[in-house]
Amino acid sequence: MEPVIRVEHLKKYFATPGGPLHAVDDVTFSIEAGKTLGVVGESGCGKSTLGRTIIHLHESTDGKIFLDGRDITRLKGKELRQAREKMQIIFQDPYSSIDPRKTISSTVMEPLKVSGRYSRKEIADKTAELMSLVGIDERLRLAYPHELDGGRRQRVGIARALALDPKFVVCDEPVSALDVSIQAQVLNLLKKLQQDKGLTYMFVTHDMSVVRHISDDICVMYLGQVVEKCPSKELFAMPLHPYTKALLSAIPSTDIDNPTKREILKGELTSPINPKPGCRFAARCPFATEACEQPQVQEEVSPGHFVRCCRIREVN
Amino acid sequence: MPETKTAAAPVQQKAKKKSEFMRVMRQLSKNKLAMVGLAILIIEILLALLAPYIIPYDYAKMDVVNAFQTPSAAHLFGTDDTGRDIFSRVLYGGRYSITTGILAVLISLVPGIVIGAIAGYFGGQVDNIIMRILDIIQAIPGMLLMIVIASVLGPGFFNTIIALSISSIPGSARMLRAQMLKERENEYIEAAQSINCSKFRIIFSHLLPNCMSPMIVSSTMGVAQTITMAAGLSFIGLGIQPPTPEWGAMLSDARQFMDQAPHLIIFPGLAIAITVLALNFLGDGLRDALDPKLKN
Amino acid sequence: MPDNNKTQLPFLDIKDLVVEYVSDGEIVHAVNGVDLHLERGKTLGLVGETGAGKTTIAKSILRILPDVGAKICGGQVHLDGENLLELQEVDMRKIRGNKISMIFQDPMTALNPVQTVGDQIAEVVHLHLEHGDHTDPVARAKEMLEIVGIPAERYHEYPHQFSGGMKQRVVIAIALACNPDLLLADEPTTALDVTIQAQVLDLIGDLRKKYNTAMLLITHDMGVVAQVCDDVAVIYAGTILEYGTKRQVFKHPTHPYTIGLFGAIPDMNEDEEWLHPIDGLPPDPTNLPKGCAFSPRCPYATDECRKEPIKIYKTPDGHDCRCCRMGAIAKKEG
């Protein structure tokens, strides 16, 4: 079965006075229908840019993007609009991702209006249906965003994203700005919507416990590159890449009986502006040698488990 | 979903739009000074509109016999060098000053918004070129530019308005551009792009409504500043010419008789000051009232 | 209170603290009668969600509540037996930065952008020099920079030349420059990435042990509490709902809100299909319900919970829980 989204050697560089910024650098992966790919990494690793580039909010610099097997990398005009309807995004900051001047219902119905395929009555029905689907009370229909708390604003964002029945939804840190109790409500909602509507998610976050819970597969990014990708259970059970290990060991776990063995990373992120070829993590990696200076190749170490590190066998 | 429910939705939709205006007014009423400002403005506009019918004397009728009279029961503000009643002239003069202020700002808003929106939204080269042109125009101090344009167009009511509006276009364009650049960073603009909104729709249904409140506030202050500038122009003989009872022109006449009749200079100037003060109070009040974040 | 019935007051003892804000006409009940205490050298984790009043408590201890609108309406804060709330401003100033210091959440805005990093550290040293004490503030500042892992040559650089993690190290250097007895850390690592957070938490831990500093750690992350704290207090809408040692609270969470918090966090070891969120909306501090503030969202709430404020009960393993239906919950959960 053709994966819903397939990406090959995707690159996105931003021009900066100091030279090209390699936000996304040679990323390859695919996501099956109804599955969730978790994309995790620290700030500045390019995970948000990756999501936005796939759905054409940013124009990709190089590489290919396939939606349901169709190449949508260089689409323009009408075809791009049709493809865009099938790919939607949910944003991180509930306070800046909803237009403060519009009522809740007009925000949710806007995609329907813009598509121009629905009559006024159909729009009103679909809006009411969407709002009840994401659990927003009917009487809030004419409320303004500043009258709602963060959790319910995020639900409005979700309702807007689902208005055109998309197949693929990029969730860009949708719960990071919410409190723990509200976070759980929104995560459950996203999972239920996936099961009911067969949605395919690309879930971007920096919170490891959230990514473990919601994703089927996880890919770990560092400075624009995917350093490791595998099923989520396998990643936590047997991390291979040194950065993934350091990332997992840095998570403060709530299990007080066996605190995690600390592997403290030294140093700071190097600059993503015209970086040297080879492994970007070499500067901070305890196992780095000259071999790491060469460009790294993404190797399938075991079925479905890809790692981008040439010294993987010595490290484990 | 019961049928009747959704049918009611569109009707309520309109109710909500109107209540946005009510919300702003309710918020504004909390600010005492703004209310004082609004009251003064309404009274002035009423007086200016009714002026021809309520002024005690014909503003142009000369009565040289009792010239230079100090304020008295008969002549509330006294009479000028040719015996004309100053109170009537100030009231009638209100028509010129207020309309000049409001019209000039309105006329300058349209090109200002268009230029600002284009520079703000498209950015890049377009923004650069527009900004450089604005830099050149704004390199000339505002008042000087206006004086030059006024002398090019020649004196007179409409010419003054046009001169005033041209010289305030760069200001409002630059202001809207700055506001657009700030709003453009918000994620709801990216969201609009992701649901296939056209550039046109993003500018007019998302960006501009959110950039409007600071523009409304600055336009209110702009009217105040324009009234002062218009009076200044007439004062140096480039704006509205005497004998029309424009406040600036009246002050300019009164200048020659300062030693004999100092009272001549008080009332026209006071009228300008009060109008400008009222507009500034209102502008400050509007700044808080239009901020959607404030709980109502 | 955990059962240490020493007659003498603990090192830091907060009794029945009440703080209110006035925001555009409405009274915000930020802190509603909070009791906390802390022994010298120990760490107390204060856990709660946004708006629970955590930061207000810390600022009340240091008495740096913004004077517009915020006021401490009641209670006492004893440090070494001395009630800070009754001190004159000039005496309080001697304590700020010297006996008690504070670390803030957002390193990006916590440092003065137009003053060099070194000067900001030297300033606090200079302020608290007892007469006769001739340590040179600049030398001490350089020493502190090295201690927190920043090369001393960077003394004259400005905050915008440092990353988030490095800025937080400078804030820590400022806070610990005068060897304070108590450190108030208000979500010190929330704004940092997880690997940088690990570095900063380790740094705070080492320095605390070295100077035997007590710490009140404010956070919403249960993992950070598990890793760093000795005791835990769970706070909701300005009231402490559960209070005990880390082991007591983590092993036997009793209050429905604490249980809800643990349920809402995705567990690292098991794979539940669904999380157990806490339903309902966060509390509105301008009109809190009578009785237990959590009752609107509590699955076990009865009328008894809504009548009047709930007092503190002892749980089987001896820690505090402000819930009158503990028995019923234990049976159902057990």
Next chain:
Amino acid sequence: MVRYVIKRLLWMIPIALGVAILVFTLMTATPGDPAQTLLGATATETDLAAKREELGLNDPYFVRLGDYLTNVFIKFDLGASWVTSVDIMDTIAVRMPRTLVLTIVTLIIAFGLGIPLGVMAATHQNKWQDSIAMVLAMIGVAIPNFWLALLLISLFSVKLAWLPPMGIEMGLVSYILPALSNCTGALANCARQTRSSMLDVIRADYITTARSKGVPERSVIYKHALKNAMIPIITAAGGAFGHLLGGAMIIETIFNIPGMGTYIIGSLNNRDYPVVQGGTIFLALAFSLLMLLVDLLYAAVDPRIKAQYAGKKRKKVKANA
């Protein structure tokens, strides 16, 4: 830093060019015949034609523009006044200092009083000091400078005869009344700007950090807060100077001060185009130079801007151990 200054100075050339073209076009677009105004109504047609030929008015627009630009930007010659045929550059050299003295004295009064007023209002927010200061500021902005000038003249010169109503014979003393009447607007705006930027800064986290370090309140306000608040205030100073320069135009005509204002307005009335053009270009250049000074002052106060100007090489971010 030097590199940045040179870049900004080079940048002034196109601006001056743009201003020249703009003013030149405006002048040519003015209706009416300059020769007629210069020679008066009695002049015969032949004299008028000769005059027009002499002033080169008959050449097409682009030719005259080309000549003018080459004169100004290549030969640095602003030409001579059509009325007095005195070289414009010399007149400007005499008159410009007077306008500058008036404007700078006004600026000093405005910011000297405005900043403390604003700080006082910000530190006593919503108390009586705050509301009084702000209402005074509102009134200050509302009073037109030419009306205040008349009031001050009638009080101090006519009634009390303490100060000269006209001219600059009395040296600095004669600048007092003009400066006072021109400064209320700038003073009021400066007070409001100081208050709002102080209020923003006081709410910043680093002020809470300073308080938590035990820094006394007075130095929190004057050392930490005011230094940060100065940045937007300096930007406002740049804008205010442009506004004052414009206001000076009118003030000079009232007080009969022979500065750039009277020079330009006078020449406008009798169609002395070269003077208007030369004067405007000169004022625009002076204004742009001043804005550059403001930016440099800005950089002196705010290290982040200084780092930007210092270019990439100096800003070494050392990776720590």
